[in-house]
Amino acid sequence: MRTTRNPSRESVQRVHSGLSVHRQRRWGLGIRRARAAVAAAVLVAMTLLGTALAPAGASTGSAGGGGGGFRPGAPGVGDAYFPNYGNGGYDVRHYLLKVAYDPPTDRLTGVATISATATQNLSRFNLDFVGLTVRSIKVNGRAASWSRTAHELMVTPRHGLPKGHRFTTVVRYDGVPITQQLVLGPGFTIEAGFIHPDDGAIVAGQPEVAASWFPVNDHPIDKASYTFVVTAPAGLQVVANGRLLGRTRHGAKRTWVWNAPEPMASYLATVNIGQFDTHRYRTHDGLWMYDALDPDLFDEAVGPVDPASPTFGGIARDSFARQGEILDFLEQRFSRYPFSTGGGIVDDYDNLQFALETQTRPIYSKYFFTTPANGDSVVVHELAHQWFGDSVALAEWKHIWLNEGFAQYAEWLWSEEEGLGTAQEQFDALYNGIPADDPFWQVVIGDPGPELLFDNAVYFRGAMAVHALRLEVGGRDFFRILHAWTTRRASGNGTIPQFIRLAERVSGEQLDDLFQAWLFTGSKPALETAAAARVSASPPAPSMELMRR
Ligand SMILES: [Zn+2]
Numbered sequence: 200m201r202t203t204r205n206p207s208r209e210s211v212q213r214v215h216s217g218l219s220v221h222r223q224r225r226w227g228l229g230i231r232r233a234r235a236a237v238a239a240a241v242l243v244a245m246t247l248l249g250t251a252l253a254p255a256g257a258s259t260g261s262a263g264g265g266g267g268g269f270r271p272g273a274p275g276v277g278d279a280y281f282p283n284y285g286n287g288g289y290d291v292r293h294y295l296l297k298v299a300y301d302p303p304t305d306r307l308t309g310v311a312t313i314s315a316t317a318t319q320n321l322s323r324f325n326l327d328f329v330g331l332t333v334r335s336i337k338v339n340g341r342a343a344s345w346s347r348t349a350h351e352l353m354v355t356p357r358h359g360l361p362k363g364h365r366f367t368t369v370v371r372y373d374g375v376p377i378t379q380q381l382v383l384g385p386g387f388t389i390e391a392g393f394i395h396p397d398d399g400a401i402v403a404g405q406p407e408v409a410a411s412w413f414p415v416n417d418h419p420i421d422k423a424s425y426t427f428v429v430t431a432p433a434g435l436q437v438v439a440n441g442r443l444l445g446r447t448r449h450g451a452k453r454t455w456v457w458n459a460p461e462p463m464a465s466y467l468a469t470v471n472i473g474q475f476d477t478h479r480y481r482t483h484d485g486l487w488m489y490d491a492l493d494p495d496l497f498d499e500a501v502g503p504v505d506p507a508s509p510t511f512g513g514i515a516r517d518s519f520a521r522q523g524e525i526l527d528f529l530e531q532r533f534s535r536y537p538f539s540t541g542g543g544i545v546d547d548y549d550n551l552q553f554a555l556e557t558q559t560r561p562i563y564s565k566y567f568f569t570t571p572a573n574g575d576s577v578v579v580h581e582l583a584h585q586w587f588g589d590s591v592a593l594a595e596w597k598h599i600w601l602n603e604g605f606a607q608y609a610e611w612l613w614s615e616e617e618g619l620g621t622a623q624e625q626f627d628a629l630y631n632g633i634p635a636d637d638p639f640w641q642v643v644i645g646d647p648g649p650e651l652l653f654d655n656a657v658y659f660r661g662a663m664a665v666h667a668l669r670l671e672v673g674g675r676d677f678f679r680i681l682h683a684w685t686t687r688r689a690s691g692n693g694t695i696p697q698f699i700r701l702a703e704r705v706s707g708e709q710l711d712d713l714f715q716a717w718l719f720t721g722s723k724p725a726l727e728t729a730a731a732a733r734v735s736a737s738p739p740a741p742s743m744e745l746m747r748r
Contacts, residue, residue, distance in 0.1 A: 269322040269359035274351050276418045280596045280649040283350055284407060285418025286325040289315045289360075293423055296413050299430035299452075300472055305395045307331070308373040311413045314365065321360040327410040327417035328352040331374035338368050352414055368414075376412045379404060389552040396548045399435055399473030403555045403562045406596050406652065409465035419592040420692055422462035429470055430454045436475040438491040440468060440558050442540045443479075459559065461538050462690045464592045467558040471544050482523030487540045489560065490519045493547035501569050511565040515545045518574030525579055525613070529586070532612060532678060534685040537590035543578065556584030556606070572619060576610050583609030586685045594692040597646045600718060601693055603653070604644070604661025605681075611662055626666045629659055635723040645695055645718030664717035667724070671713050672706040680705045 272288020275281075295312040313326070329350055336343045338356035345354045352370075360366050376393035383389060393411045394401040402412060409415040416423075427439040433453040437446075441459030459468070475491035482488060496512030522543070526536050542560045545568070554563040554577050561581035568574040587609075588602035611622040633639050642656035644664065651657065669677040680702045684693070687701070695718065703710050716724040 269320040271353075272319065272321050272324040274325050274353075276416075276420050278418060278420075278595050278597075280652070281406065281418075284327065284596075285421060286327065286351075286416050288319045288321045288324050289317050289366075289416070291315045291416050291421050291423040292365075293425070294413065294415070294468075295426045295428070297428040297430075298412070298470070300400055300470075302395075302397070302399050302432065302435070302472065305375045306373065307376055307393075307412060309371070309413060311368075311370045311372070311415075313368045313370070313414070315368070315416075316365050317360040317362050320362050321356075323353060323355045324360070326352040326354065326368075326370070326414040327407075328370075328372075328414040329410045330377045331372045331412070333414075334371040334373065336368065336370050339366050343368075350410065370414045372414070379408075379411075388550075390550045391553070394548070394551065396473060396546060399431070399471070399546075401471050401473075401546055401548060401551060401562065402469045403551070403553070403557060405466050405555060407466060409468055412470075415465045417465045419464035419466065420594055422464055422592065422690070422692075424461065425459040425463060425468055427457040427459075427468075427470055428454060429457070429472070431472045434474075435472050436477055436491065438471045438475060438477070438489070438544055438560065440560055442487060443489060461558070463558045464589070467556065467589055469544075469555075469557040469560070469562060471546060471562065473546055475544075475546075478519075482526065482541070484523065484527070486523070486526065486536065488522065489540065489542040490522075491542070491544045492516060492519070493545060493565075495547040496545060496565055496568075499547065499565075511545075511547075511568045514568040514571060514574045515563070515565065517571060518568060518578045519543055521575055522578060522582065525575070525582055528613065528616060529579070529583055529609060532609070532681060533583075533586045534682045534689075537586060537685070537689050541582075541585075543581070554581055556581045556588055556602075558585070558589045572617070575617070576613060579610050579613040580606045590690060591685060591688040591693045592691070594694045596649070596652060598693070598695050599647065599652050599657055600644050600661045600664065601695060601698060603658045604665050607658045607662035608665040611666070622662075622666055622669075626663050629663060630726065633723075640723040641721045643719055643721045645714070660717070664714075667713060667717050668702060668710070671710065672702070672708055676706040 272286055274286060275283040276285035276287060278284050291313055293314040296309065298307055298309040300307050327350060328347070333345060333347070333352065336345050336354055338354065341357045343354050343356045345352055347353070354368065378390050378394050379392035381389050381391060391404040392408050394403070402408060407417055410417045425440065429437045429439065430452050431437050433448055433451055437455035439457035439459070440463065441457050444456040444458050446453055446455045471491065474493060474495070476494050478490040480488050492512055492515055494512070496515060497510050499511050500506070500508040501511060501514065502508035522541060526541065530536055538559045540559045544560055544562045545565055547565060551564045552566065554561060554567060561584070563577060563581070567577040583606040584602060587605035591601070593599065593601060608622070611625045614625065615621045639656050639660065642651055642654055642660065644657050644660050647654060647657055672680070683705055684698060684701055699710060699714050
């Protein structure tokens with residue numbers, strides 16, 4: 200496990216403490232810069248502190264019923280870092296998750312209805328499911344048998360499922376969902392996954408969280424739409440992805456229905472239960488927004504000893520108020536916002552120490568909202584992920600640069616826009632400030648390995664790699680590449696080789712050497728003076744499509 204004290208992080212902090220003092224104040228670097236985190240068999244993500252990662256657990260089972268060319272689906276999708284994440288043999292179209300949650304006991308009772316299509320003749324198939332107790336499983340309305348390992352739920356339907364046929368699996372289950380405990384240093388442990396604050400629940404984690412609260416094909420390669428039907432005590436709010444369709448009260452409880460119709464990777468699915476001030480509105484562009492802020496945040500000063508200090512809630516509210524403006528900014532650099540809803544969630548929970556790009560509605564640690572600049576910047580990061588990570592999701596976890604490099608670079612673009620330092624200045628500070636023998640340069644960010652998935656280098660060298668591309672191809676082609684990537688692969692998945700091919704096609708340049716140096720070499724890239732001379736903070740050249748907007 201790597202900790203927040205790893206050398207590369209310190210290098211980054213050192214450099215940035217010179218560069219952007221205005222952002223630091225109290226938590227500044229600790230939180231905003233440390234963007235890291237990680238995960239173990241399950242989770243974490245996001246933006247804040249962290250690291251480490253233990254490979255996922257084991258599993259599989261053996262042969263099942265069938266015959267006649269029917270065989271079991273694979274226990275994983277073949278991800279090099281997490282071999283048992285996801286499963287083979289079928290493709291999920293929709294999850295209908297009916298869950299009831301009782302905060303005093305932390306118990307969750309669920310009925311998951313999973314609509315899928317067989318992609319082979321299946322005698323048996325796996326779901327990923329960790330912890331909770333399975334009560335019954337039906338496939339196409341008929342009782343199915345099952346067995347389990349720590350991570351895999353192996354379902355044997357009464358009849359084989361022919362390739363190309365749709366089938367519906369209904370799993371009834373209950374129990375107390377596990378919370379991931381990530382040790383980031385002595386006395387410093389953070390939580391991720393299904394988190395249990397006293398008054399509710401927070402669901403946020405990466406690379407794996409979903410399996411801890413519903414049976415799932417838990418890999419970004421199998422996106423699906425979701426409907427959440429969540430029952431909680433009537434005094435609490437429930438906030439999930441997508442759009443609130445309605446809520447009904449029955450006695451002491453209330454049931455909320457949220458619908459997320461756009462394809463979503465499973466780790467981006469979230470349900471949050473608690474006390475929230477909710478704000479429902481449209482941006483000037485007409486985008487349907489739903490923000491949720493814990494009211495306690497408005498009583499909690501950022502600087503505890505100064506009564507005049509602003510509150511976490513006040514700063515978060517102000518940053519959220521800029522979401523429409525930030526989305527405009529990102530649309531001009533990338534492409535049209537890929538989803539039909541937006542918003543954000545901040546709970547008052549001390550041990551939530553990261554932010555995650557949960558689709559359409561990111562979740563933020565309150566600790567990002569210590570200054571307006573910090574707050575705005577993390578919102579830029581998570582909203583940038585709506586394109587890079589959510590709409591265009593990873594095909595495999597080793598392509599994490601496609602998520603974090605670009606989300607980090609979006610912060611640099613925003614910093615430039617706000618007059619807080621140009622992308623070139625950020626690049627130069629890191630390049631000039633971190634010596635060649637620093638471990639920062641040893642991380643192969645195009646394939647960092649599961650333990651360094653969320654290392655600082657993935658973020659900061661990642662953003663430097665993006666900037667190096669911009670210097671190489673020029674601003675106009677650079678923004679054309681971002682536009683093409685985010686439109687052609689919208690709602691799908693991508694790999695780094697696919698990105699490189701697209702960049703070469705759009706720019707007409709051979710970029711092998713550039714990407715080899717910046718993504719696939721564990722040493723400090725040399726700067727070509729010619730490229731360096733071309734450096735300019737040129738504004739994006741709007742594409743034809745963007746000009747029409
Ligand atoms: Zn990120």
